[in-house]
Amino acid sequence: MKATIHITLKAGVLDPQGKAIETALHRLGFAQVIQARQGKLIEIDLDESDATTARATLKDMCEQMLANTVIEDYEITLHNDK
Amino acid sequence: MKATIHITLKAGVLDPQGKAIETALHRLGFAQVIQARQGKLIEIDLDESDATTARATLKDMCEQMLANTVIEDYEITLHNDK
Amino acid sequence: MRAAVIVFPGSNCDRDVAVCLRQICNTQPIMVWHGEHTLPPCDLIVLPGGFSYGDYLRCGAMAANSPIMAEVVKAAKSGVATLGICNGFQMLTECGLLSGVLMRNQALHFVCRNVRLQVQQTDTPFTHLYEKDKEIVIPVAHNDGNYFADADTLQSLKDNGQIIFTYGEGDNPNGSQLDIAGVCDKSRRIVGMMPHPERRAEAALGGDDGLRLFAGLLEAVA
Amino acid sequence: MTITKEIVAEHGLAPDEYERILAAMEREPNLTELGVFSVMWSEHCSYKSSRKWLKTLPTQGEKVIQGPGENAGVIDIGDGDAAVFKMESHNHPSFIEPYQGAATGVGGIMRDVFTMGARPVASLNALRFGDPSHPKTRHLVGGVVSGIGGYGNCIGVPTVGGEVNFDPAYNGNILVNAMCVGLARTDKIFYAAATGIDSPVVYVGSKTGRDGIHGATMASAEFDDASDAKRPTVQVGDPFTEKLLLEACQELMASDAIIGIQDMGAAGLTSSSVEMADKGGVGIHLNLDKVPCREEKMTAYEMLLSESQERMLMVLKVGREAEAKLIFDKWGLDFAVIGNLTDTNRMVIEHQGAIVADMPLSPLAEGAPEYDRPHTPTPAAALFASPDTHPHNLPDTLLHLLADPALASRRWVWEQYDSMVMGDTLAGSGGDAALVRVHNTNKAIAISVDVTPRYCFANPIEGGKQAVAETWRNITATGATPLAITNCLNFGNPEKPEIMGQFIGCLEGMSQACRALDYPIVSGNVSLYNETDGIGILPTPAIGGVGLIDDHTKAIGAGFTQIGQRVYIIGDDGTHLGQSLYQQIILQNKNCFAPPCVDLDQERQNGDFVRQMILAGHITAAHDISDGGALVALAEMCLASFNEGNIGCAVDIQASHAFWFGEDQARYIIAVPVTPADACAALENEAAKNNIRLTSIGTTQADTLTLPDHAPIKITHLRTTHEAWFPTYMEGK
Numbered sequence A, B: 001m002k003a004t005i006h007i008t009l010k011a012g013v014l015d016p017q018g019k020a021i022e023t024a025l026h027r028l029g030f031a032q033v034i035q036a037r038q039g040k041l042i043e044i045d046l047d048e049s050d051a052t053t054a055r056a057t058l059k060d061m062c063e064q065m066l067a068n069t070v071i072e073d074y075e076i077t078l079h080n081d082k
Numbered sequence C: 001m002r003a004a005v006i007v008f009p010g011s012n013c014d015r016d017v018a019v020c021l022r023q024i025c026n027t028q029p030i031m032v033w034h035g036e037h038t039l040p041p042c043d044l045i046v047l048p049g050g051f052s053y054g055d056y057l058r059c060g061a062m063a064a065n066s067p068i069m070a071e072v073v074k075a076a077k078s079g080v081a082t083l084g085i086c087n088g089f090q091m092l093t094e095c096g097l098l099s100g101v102l103m104r105n106q107a108l109h110f111v112c113r114n115v116r117l118q119v120q121q122t123d124t125p126f127t128h129l130y131e132k133d134k135e136i137v138i139p140v141a142h143n144d145g146n147y148f149a150d151a152d153t154l155q156s157l158k159d160n161g162q163i164i165f166t167y168g169e170g171d172n173p174n175g176s177q178l179d180i181a182g183v184c185d186k187s188r189r190i191v192g193m194m195p196h197p198e199r200r201a202e203a204a205l206g207g208d209d210g211l212r213l214f215a216g217l218l219e220a221v222a
Numbered sequence D: 001m002t003i004t005k006e007i008v009a010e011h012g013l014a015p016d017e018y019e020r021i022l023a024a025m026e027r028e029p030n031l032t033e034l035g036v037f038s039v040m041w042s043e044h045c046s047y048k049s050s051r052k053w054l055k056t057l058p059t060q061g062e063k064v065i066q067g068p069g070e071n072a073g074v075i076d077i078g079d080g081d082a083a084v085f086k087m088e089s090h091n092h093p094s095f096i097e098p099y100q101g102a103a104t105g106v107g108g109i110m111r112d113v114f115t116m117g118a119r120p121v122a123s124l125n126a127l128r129f130g131d132p133s134h135p136k137t138r139h140l141v142g143g144v145v146s147g148i149g150g151y152g153n154c155i156g157v158p159t160v161g162g163e164v165n166f167d168p169a170y171n172g173n174i175l176v177n178a179m180c181v182g183l184a185r186t187d188k189i190f191y192a193a194a195t196g197i198d199s200p201v202v203y204v205g206s207k208t209g210r211d212g213i214h215g216a217t218m219a220s221a222e223f224d225d226a227s228d229a230k231r232p233t234v235q236v237g238d239p240f241t242e243k244l245l246l247e248a249c250q251e252l253m254a255s256d257a258i259i260g261i262q263d264m265g266a267a268g269l270t271s272s273s274v275e276m277a278d279k280g281g282v283g284i285h286l287n288l289d290k291v292p293c294r295e296e297k298m299t300a301y302e303m304l305l306s307e308s309q310e311r312m313l314m315v316l317k318v319g320r321e322a323e324a325k326l327i328f329d330k331w332g333l334d335f336a337v338i339g340n341l342t343d344t345n346r347m348v349i350e351h352q353g354a355i356v357a358d359m360p361l362s363p364l365a366e367g368a369p370e371y372d373r374p375h376t377p378t379p380a381a382a383l384f385a386s387p388d389t390h391p392h393n394l395p396d397t398l399l400h401l402l403a404d405p406a407l408a409s410r411r412w413v414w415e416q417y418d419s420m421v422m423g424d425t426l427a428g429s430g431g432d433a434a435l436v437r438v439h440n441t442n443k444a445i446a447i448s449v450d451v452t453p454r455y456c457f458a459n460p461i462e463g464g465k466q467a468v469a470e471t472w473r474n475i476t477a478t479g480a481t482p483l484a485i486t487n488c489l490n491f492g493n494p495e496k497p498e499i500m501g502q503f504i505g506c507l508e509g510m511s512q513a514c515r516a517l518d519y520p521i522v523s524g525n526v527s528l529y530n531e532t533d534g535i536g537i538l539p540t541p542a543i544g545g546v547g548l549i550d551d552h553t554k555a556i557g558a559g560f561t562q563i564g565q566r567v568y569i570i571g572d573d574g575t576h577l578g579q580s581l582y583q584q585i586i587l588q589n590k591n592c593f594a595p596p597c598v599d600l601d602q603e604r605q606n607g608d609f610v611r612q613m614i615l616a617g618h619i620t621a622a623h624d625i626s627d628g629g630a631l632v633a634l635a636e637m638c639l640a641s642f643n644e645g646n647i648g649c650a651v652d653i654q655a656s657h658a659f660w661f662g663e664d665q666a667r668y669i670i671a672v673p674v675t676p677a678d679a680c681a682a683l684e685n686e687a688a689k690n691n692i693r694l695t696s697i698g699t700t701q702a703d704t705l706t707l708p709d710h711a712p713i714k715i716t717h718l719r720t721t722h723e724a725w726f727p728t729y730m731e732g733k
C-alpha cells in the first residue's frame, strides 16, 4: 500500500517559509497570488494490504513523530497498488 | 482558485530526509515501512477563476522558482472554491 | 555536580558543552548515547546543540523520539535540572517539556553571530548569577530559532515569569515572538535557550558570559 | 557490443587515446572497461594536461610529512600533531545546482581530510561569481552560500574564512573552491596504499545510486531500458550521513585494523580501487553483487562510475572485518566486504557470476596519458601612467571603494556559516587569517585563502607570486609562521596555447614564491575547461596557506585595540595604480595594465620583521595592504576595531592618491602602543637595524577617521557604507 501524507501548519501558526514564497512570487510579478503556505509531503510505502490497518498505522506515525500536532494538521491519503 | 503543488525529488535522486525518516520509523517499531520519501507541499490561493489560466500561471511559478527542476518534479492540483 | 550530556547521531556541540562542564565541575560529564534505555543518576541533564538526525523532518523531532528521551522526560519531571541548548531547546519543545515551537528563522537563513541578551529572570538555578536586566553577550547559531506560541501560551509565559532570556533591543536574529531567546517550565528547572552559553565560556573565545550559567548551576543543584 | 568511434567519442576519449587502450588491453575493451578508462583518463582524474607542470612545484620542506599524491597534504606542527589539508573545486556542479553543488564540494573535501585520520577542524572557501548585474548571479550566490553552510554547519565543522569575488569573466563559469584543514597525530596518519594479498576490500557509508554518471548518457541509456526520465547528474549531499561516517571512521582508526583507506570521490569506486591497488602495487578483485545499492538493476558500468557521496573504500587486515562491522552498524552505516587484494596487478570485476572487466592496473593509473600542450606566454602588459592630476576627494573615494561589490563587507555570507562550533575558533572571518586553536593546547593554526585573478590575467608570473605571497602575509599578520600551502588551479581550456601559457606562468610564479618563502605545496587540485561559448575565466590559482603560532595568546588581529597608539606603514610607499581597484572602480579604467611586482626578498624581510615584533609584544594590530591599497587597509582596521568598538585614526601625513590606493606588495599597517614612552622609538630602531622601511602615518583615536584637510569620517558611517551592499543586493532591491 502506498500513502501520501500532507502535513500543514494549523491556521494562525506563523509560516515564515510560506510568507517568503509569497513575497518572492510577488516580486517575480505574480500579482495574482493571494496567499502561499508551505507544508510537507511524505510518501510512504507500507507492507500492508488492508486499508483500515494501514490508515491506523499511518495515523500512529503522524501522532508520534511525523507531525507536531501542537502546530500541524495532517491528512492521510491511501493509494491502491496497481 | 486554490491550488496544491507537490514537489518531489526525481526518481533516483538521493533523499536524505526520506531515508532518515524511514530509519526513525523503523526504530519506533513501524517495521511495515518499506520506503519513505519527503517532498514539499505548497498551497497557493490565486486570484484567478479560469482553470486553464491558473494552471499555466502555476506552471510558470514552478519552473521559475518553486521547484528546482534539475532534481525535482512538480504536480499541480486545482481545487474549485466552495 | 554530576552532569549527563545526551549524544544523538548528528549532535555536534556535545564536546563543546562537555569541555565547559568539565571546567566547572572538575570532572568529565557522563556522555549518554541516545539509544540507551537508562539514565545514570545525575543532577543536570544537557541536551546539546547540533543537527540531531540532520535536522531532517523537523528540528529535534526524531531525537525527541529516541529511547533515552523517555528517561529524560521522567527525570526532568521529577526535578532534575534540564538544559536544552539550541537543538536541545527544539527537542524540549518537541517532547512537550517546554511550550511553543521554534520555526524557521524569519530571514530563512542560518545565522551565526554574537547577540546581546537580556536576562529577564534571575530566580532560576540557571540564571541566579546574572544581574537582572543587565545585557550579556552570547552567540547564536541556528536555522530554526524563531520562537512561536499562541497568544494564551505567551500570556501565561509572561504571567509566570517563564521568559528568562530575551534578545537585546534591535538584536533579534530570527524573528522570535517577544524577542524570546530562552524559556523555562513552571518548575523553573527545565530551560531551553537558542544561544550557546558554552561558546562564551573563556576569555580566548571572547568572554565568560556563558560560563556563569554553568557556574550558577554548580552552586544551585550540586 | 562492439566499440564504435562514436562510443569512444561519447566517452571523451581521443582516437589516439583509444589506440593506447587497445595496446594496453591487448584486445578490444568491453563497454564497462571503456567506461573505466574514460574516467581514469579524464582530465579530472589523470591531470593529463597539467601533470608535466605540477611536477615542477616545490613540495619538499622540513615540516612536510606528506606532499602531493595522497588524499591531502600533511605537515608537522610539533608535539606529535599534524595538520592535514587540501583544497578542491566543485565549479561545474555548483553552476548547475548551486546548493547541492557547493554542499557536495564541502563534503568531498572533508572526506579527503578525514580519510587520512584527521578530524576536520576548519573549512574555508574561495568563490568567484559573475557580474552582480548578470541575471543568474544573485541566485547562484544565494544557493552556493547556503549549500556551503548547509553542509558544514550540519556536520559541525566551523567555516572560518574564504573569499568572494565578482567579475564578468565568471558569468558562465562560477568557481566554488572548498578547503578543509584537519588535525591528526603524526603517528596515526592513514594512507591510501593497499597491501597484503587476500586482505579484504570493504565498502562503507551510503548506498550507491545512479548519481553523476556523466559522459556516458548514450551508453547508460542502452544499459538501462527501465529508466524513462532523463537522469539528473546532480548529486545530493547528506551531511548527516557524513557526520556519522566521520565518527565511525575515527572510531575504527583508533584501532589498528585498517591497512589503507580512500574516499570515493570523482569516479567513485573505480578511481578509489584503482588508486589503492596501484599505490600498493597489488591487484584487486571486486564482486559488485556485494555493493550496497539504493536503486534496482544497477549495471556494473553504473556501479563502477557512480559518484554517490558519503562513501569510503578500505582495506582491512585479514580477520578484522567483524570488529569493524560492529562500529559501522552502531552508526547505522552500510558495511560490505566487496572483494580482496590479489597479486595480479590487475583489476578484475565480477558481477552476477561473470567477469565483466579484467584490466591491467598500471595503464589506468600512472600509465595515463600525459601531454605537453602547446603554450604561448602572456605578453607583457603596459605600465599604467597614473593621471593623478586632479586628485579626487580622499574620503569620498574611500567611501566609494568600500561600498563597491569588490570591497563591501562579506558579513552576509559568513554569518550563514557556523564559525564557532568545536569551541576553538579564536578568529573567524573578517580578519586576515583565521585562527583555530589546536584543542587542549596553546597552539593555533592560521589559515588564509587568496588569489587576485586580475593580476594573474595581466601577468601570470607576478599573479602567481602574489597569490602565494598574500596568504603568507595574511598568516604573518596574525603573528603565526606560514608553513605550507594547498592550491586549486582554475583555468580555461588548456588546448588553447594562451590558456596553457597562463597556467605555466602562474605555476612559475607560485614556485618562485614558495621557494623564496620556504612555503612548500603539499596538496592541490586542477580544474580546467572553465569556459563557456569560448569565453574563459580569469586565471584563478587559489592558494590556501596554513601557518602555526605556538602561543595563541600572542596572536593579534587586524582591528585597532586602543586609542592613542601610533600607526605605521611597513614597506615602501604606494606608487603602483595599475590593476588597482582605484584604476578599475574610481577611474573606471578597465584596461589591462601591469599588476604590481612582487619582490620576494622584501616580502620575506618585511614579513619576518612584523612577525618578530608581534611575538615580542610590540604590535597590537596588523593588517596587510592588498586590494584597495593603504587607505582601504587603514579603514578596515578601524572597522575591525576591538569588540566592534569604533576606534578610528587621525592621519597626520599628506600624500598622493598613489600613496593611498596603490596596491604595491610586501606591505602592512601596524599599530604600536606609545607607552612605555620609548616603545615607538625602540620599534623604529629595530626597523632601521633590519633595513625595514617604516612610515608613521597617524594615531588611533575615538570614533572617526580623519585625513588632513578633510572633514572627519565617522566610523559608524564607514561601517554602514561598508555593510550595505551585500544584504541590499541579495534582497533584490
Ligand SMILES: Nc1ncnc2c1ncn2[C@@H]1O[C@H](COP(=O)(O)OP(=O)(O)O)[C@@H](O)[C@H]1O
Binding pocket: D044, D045, D054, D057, D067, D068, D069, D070, D071, D072, D073, D086, D088, D112, D265, D266, D487, D488, D489, D521, D522, D523, D524, D525, D526
Ligand atoms: N595543483 C596541484 N598542486 C599540487 N598537487 C596537486 C595539484 N593538483 C592535484 N594535486 C595532487 O594530486 C593528487 C590527486 O588529486 P585529486 O585527484 O584532486 O585528489 P582526489 O582523488 O582526492 O580528488 C592529490 O594528492 C593532490 O594533492
Ligand SMILES: [Mg+2]
Binding pocket: D070, D071, D112, D263, D265
Ligand atoms: Mg581523495
